[in-house]
Amino acid sequence: MDAPSVLTPQRNAGQKASEGDRMTEDVPMILVMGACGVGKSTIARGLADRMSARFIEADDFHPADNKALMAQGIPLTDDNRWPWLDAIAADAQSRPGLSVLACSALRRVYRDRLRLTCRPMPIIHLHADADLLKARVAARRDHYMPPSLVQSQLDTLEPPTEDEMACILPAFDTPADIVARASGFVIRHLDRASIPAAVRD
Ligand SMILES: Nc1ncnc2c1ncn2[C@@H]1O[C@H](COP(=O)(O)OP(=O)(O)O)[C@@H](O)[C@H]1O
Numbered sequence: 001m002d003a004p005s006v007l008t009p010q011r012n013a014g015q016k017a018s019e020g021d022r023m024t025e026d027v028p029m030i031l032v033m034g035a036c037g038v039g040k041s042t043i044a045r046g047l048a049d050r051m052s053a054r055f056i057e058a059d060d061f062h063p064a065d066n067k068a069l070m071a072q073g074i075p076l077t078d079d080n081r082w083p084w085l086d087a088i089a090a091d092a093q094s095r096p097g098l099s100v101l102a103c104s105a106l107r108r109v110y111r112d113r114l115r116l117t118c119r120p121m122p123i124i125h126l127h128a129d130a131d132l133l134k135a136r137v138a139a140r141r142d143h144y145m146p147p148s149l150v151q152s153q154l155d156t157l158e159p160p161t162e163d164e165m166a167c168i169l170p171a172f173d174t175p176a177d178i179v180a181r182a183s184g185f186v187i188r189h190l191d192r193a194s195i196p197a198a199v200r201d
């Protein structure tokens, strides 16, 4: 198995869009990000179990209008995404303790938006090529996301940069392997106080 590709952590640069915007306490959150079908929900759920953390599914926070657009094969705009991201952050903030979020968070500015309140925010970036993503999305039933949106997701994707405390993992490994590597990365990079005692000790 290849070693995970690790980007150097740097907690502050780019992480606070504006101190003045912050209204309440920061909460730690692990972001599992990437394009549709890459395995965010599967891995984030497993990682939350492993980390004794709360699982948050970003899809649950899309307004019905956003889901209707995507179901028609229309990519979301930034304006469609801001209220969605803010609702996710507000939910994370509403309960103390570590959470694991499954969220595309494709652009740097979206992650900056989450980091207004969700900090520290280590990132697991799942990576796969278009063919694997299309196959997974096409095989999924009862989901609004069509395979035709995979390319737009990849075109929009801005991989995390060196200051974002991120780890890139290939999405074709088994979920158990990905979760094991992701939890190792998080435990090495997250400050001790943010890790639940059951995992830390
Ligand atoms: N590591 C994996 N190996 C094989 N199949 C996977 C893996 N991760 C996810 N899947 C499957 O791929 C599909 C998309 O996964 P999902 O977690 O819904 O992705 P996302 O949340 O990124 O859209 C699901 O059918 C899921 O069971």
Ligand SMILES: O=C(O)[C@H](O)[C@@H](O)[C@H](O)[C@H](O)COP(=O)(O)O
Pocket: 035, 036, 037, 040, 041, 059, 062, 070, 075, 076, 081, 104, 105, 106, 145, 153
């Ligand atoms: O920002 C977006 O364009 C959407 O959030 C999108 O990235 C997300 O992927 C969909 O909600 C589909 O859900 P899955 O990612 O679970 O397929």
